[in-house]
Amino acid sequence: MAGAREIRTKIKSVQNTRKVTRALEMVSASKIRKAQDLMRASRPYSRAMRQVIGHLAHANVEYKHPFLIEREAIKRVGYVIVSTDRGLCGGLNTNMFRKAISDIRAWQDKGVEVDLVCIGQKAVQLFRRLKVNMVGSVTHLGERPQIAQLIGVIKVMLDAYSGGQIDRLHIVYNDFVNTMTQRSTIDQLLPLPPSSDLAGTHAWDYLYEPDAETVLEHVLTRYIESLVYQAVLENLASEHAARMVAMKAASDNATKAIGSLTLVYNKARQAAITQEISEIVGGAAAV
Amino acid sequence: MSTIRCDIVSAEQEIFHGSAQMVIASGEAGELGIAPRHAPLITRLKPGQVRLLLENGEEQFFYVSGGILEVQPSVVTILADTAIRAKDLDESAALKAKDEAERALANRADAMEIAQAQAQLAQAVAQLQALEKLRRSLKH
Numbered sequence: 001m002a003g004a005r006e007i008r009t010k011i012k013s014v015q016n017t018r019k020v021t022r023a024l025e026m027v028s029a030s031k032i033r034k035a036q037d038l039m040r041a042s043r044p045y046s047r048a049m050r051q052v053i054g055h056l057a058h059a060n061v062e063y064k065h066p067f068l069i070e071r072e073a074i075k076r077v078g079y080v081i082v083s084t085d086r087g088l089c090g091g092l093n094t095n096m097f098r099k100a101i102s103d104i105r106a107w108q109d110k111g112v113e114v115d116l117v118c119i120g121q122k123a124v125q126l127f128r129r130l131k132v133n134m135v136g137s138v139t140h141l142g143e144r145p146q147i148a149q150l151i152g153v154i155k156v157m158l159d160a161y162s163g164g165q166i167d168r169l170h171i172v173y174n175d176f177v178n179t180m181t182q183r184s185t186i187d188q189l190l191p192l193p194p195s196s197d198l199a200g201t202h203a204w205d206y207l208y209e210p211d212a213e214t215v216l217e218h219v220l221t222r223y224i225e226s227l228v229y230q231a232v233l234e235n236l237a238s239e240h241a242a243r244m245v246a247m248k249a250a251s252d253n254a255t256k257a258i259g260s261l262t263l264v265y266n267k268a269r270q271a272a273i274t275q276e277i278s279e280i281v282g283g284a285a286a287v
Numbered sequence: 288m289s290t291i292r293c294d295i296v297s298a299e300q301e302i303f304h305g306s307a308q309m310v311i312a313s314g315e316a317g318e319l320g321i322a323p324r325h326a327p328l329i330t331r332l333k334p335g336q337v338r339l340l341l342e343n344g345e346e347q348f349f350y351v352s353g354g355i356l357e358v359q360p361s362v363v364t365i366l367a368d369t370a371i372r373a374k375d376l377d378e379s380a381a382l383k384a385k386d387e388a389e390r391a392l393a394n395r396a397d398a399m400e401i402a403q404a405q406a407q408l409a410q411a412v413a414q415l416q417a418l419e420k421l422r423r424s425l426k427h
Contacts, residue, residue, distance in 0.1 A: 038299075041299060041300040041301065042298055042299055042300070044294070044296045044301045044304075045296040045297060045298045045299075045301075045366065046298075048294060048296050048364050048366055049366060051364070052329070052355070052357050052364065052366070055357075055359075056329070117384070117388075118388070118391075124388075124391045128391045128392055128394065134388045134391065134392060135388055136381070136384035136385050136387070136388045137384060137388040137391055138384055138387060139387070146369065147298045147299065147369055148369065151372075151377055151380045151381075152377075152380030152381045152382075152383050152384035155377050155378075155380060155384075156381050156384050156385060159381065205327070206327045206328055206329040206357075207326055207327065207328040207329070208328075208329055209314055209315055209316045209329070209330035209331070210315060210316060210330075210331075214331070215329050215330065215331060215355075218331050218355060219329075219355055219366075222298075222355065222366065222368075225298070226298050229298050
């Protein structure tokens with residue numbers, strides 16, 4: 001019966017694992033909703049921002065802000081990598097990092113240097129082992145990230161762009177499509193790509209207080225910040241969704257493992273009983 | 288009575304959405320009272336109160352820690368900052384982000400040193416083993 005006892009301990013341990021994965025799954029399921037609410041709450045701001053910038057882009061023709069001008073020669077690019085703090089979320093981070101790294105390699109092959117800003121523990125852990133220049137990082141944003149936590153890293157990059165150290169800025173994050181799908185995405189932040197939202201027909205111009213340059217600078221900075229913030233929220237929702245799916249798969253696998261182990265256990269038990277009976281019968285015949 | 292649509296939003300939530308008779312805010316160049324059909328205007332806001340005179344004559348107050356006020360003839364949009372912002376505060380936040388990265392990179396140096404030391408140790412052990420073998424084969 002020694003084999004049977006070993007199998008029984010194994011079944012117990014798989015059952016305990018399943019308890020943990022089930023719990024993680026349920027926790028993530030409830031957190032997805034909160035993350036989605038956060039995403040929704042931040043949308044009106046970026047929409048209003050886009051409208052204002054759209055008006056500005058068309059109203060004001062005599063002054064062009066550097067954030068809007070495409071630079072001809074690109075010597076150095078910046079990346080903002082948005083990752084999670086914790087693991088156990090399937091291939092979410094891995095897929096995104098693979099995409100980011102292949103993009104970074106493509107630049108490096110062209111002789112362009114790369115600066116990085118990392119958001120989240122996982123990105124920091126990975127990129128400090130790679131040959132890239134990390135200029136800023138922030139970790140442990142928690143369940144309710146606030147824009148105040150992100151100001152620092154964004155300013156590092158915006159200053160680098162204004163100062164001419166970098167000529168382009170990208171952001172890499174996981175776009176939350178739905179619970180089953182998260183898409184790793186690379187977006188260009190600077191120079192701001194012209195989008196259809198920014199198109200409008202205006203013949204009038206604003207009154208600027210104090211002047212167009214200051215106001216435009218301020219608005220564009222806030223806009224970039226809101227884009228990064230939005231990306232962080234998308235990534236948070238993606239994290240919880242991916243973790244929920246991964247943990248569900250793990251629980252299912254545990255159930256399957258328990259099933260096959262139980263089968264093996266029962267067989268071993270039956271074999272032991274059969275052996276015992278035949279021994280008794282053999283013993284009785286001998287007497 | 289004519290009214291003007293007013294939206295107050297921050298990056299983290301929508302604060303107010305509705306119509307008002309007048310919007311009073313403290314802009315960078317001074318107090319502003321925005322009535323319907325105001326000329327298009329865009330300005331930065333100073334930290335302070337935003338006062339709304341609602342349709343029914345009631346007043347509503349909001350505190351904003353800075354932001355942007357945009358006026359179009361029929362819409363006022365206030366993009367409020369959620370955090371208190373100042374140039375030196377932003378600078379220190381940026382410095383903190385840089386420090387954090389440097390600390391992470393400093394840890395890398397440690398890890399690299401450990402890896403290097405381990406590699407050297409492995410090499411030394413291999414050499415010792417080879418010597419030991421050689422010695423034994425010479426004895427026999």
